[in-house]
Amino acid sequence: MNFNVTLMILFLMAFILSGCLFLIRNLLKSRHVEKFKEMQNPDVESNRSFWIGWNMNKYLFKREHRILKDRKLSMLSDFTLGLVITYLFIFFNVFFRMIFEALKI
Numbered sequence: 001m002n003f004n005v006t007l008m009i010l011f012l013m014a015f016i017l018s019g020c021l022f023l024i025r026n027l028l029k030s031r032h033v034e035k036f037k038e039m040q041n042p043d044v045e046s047n048r049s050f051w052i053g054w055n056m057n058k059y060l061f062k063r064e065h066r067i068l069k070d071r072k073l074s075m076l077s078d079f080t081l082g083l084v085i086t087y088l089f090i091f092f093n094v095f096f097r098m099i100f101e102a103l104k105i
Contacts, residue, residue, distance in 0.1 A: 006094055013087045020080040021056060027073045035068060060084065 028036040039055040059065070065077040 003094070006090065010087065010090060010094070013083060013090075017080065017083055017087065020076060020083065024056070024073065024076055024080060027070070027076070031070060031073070032068050035064075 025036075028039070039059060060077060060081045063077070063081070065074045068074075
């Protein structure tokens with residue numbers, strides 16, 4: 001696949017991921033307030049955005065949405081997890097291809 005096309009796909013996937021994470025955050029905030037507050041990690045005042053992102057990744061990869069018994073949230077979380085895994089696969093594929101091309105392996 002052409003390098004420019006691959007970068008455009010990654011760019012588009014980043015926008016879709018941002019939208020999915022925004023929707024998950026809003027669903028948690030409106031339907032599951034206790035889980036949302038748990039993910040906020042109020043103990044950490046500085047670098048709050050880092051911990052919110054870390055907790056969101058933990059939420060997705062540990063599949064903590066199953067405990068909440070919310071079908072829409074569960075489907076969106078599974079889709080987002082699949083998109084994250086696909087994004088990382090494509091990203092590292094491009095990254096290593098560039099390194100191997102530079103080293104002429």
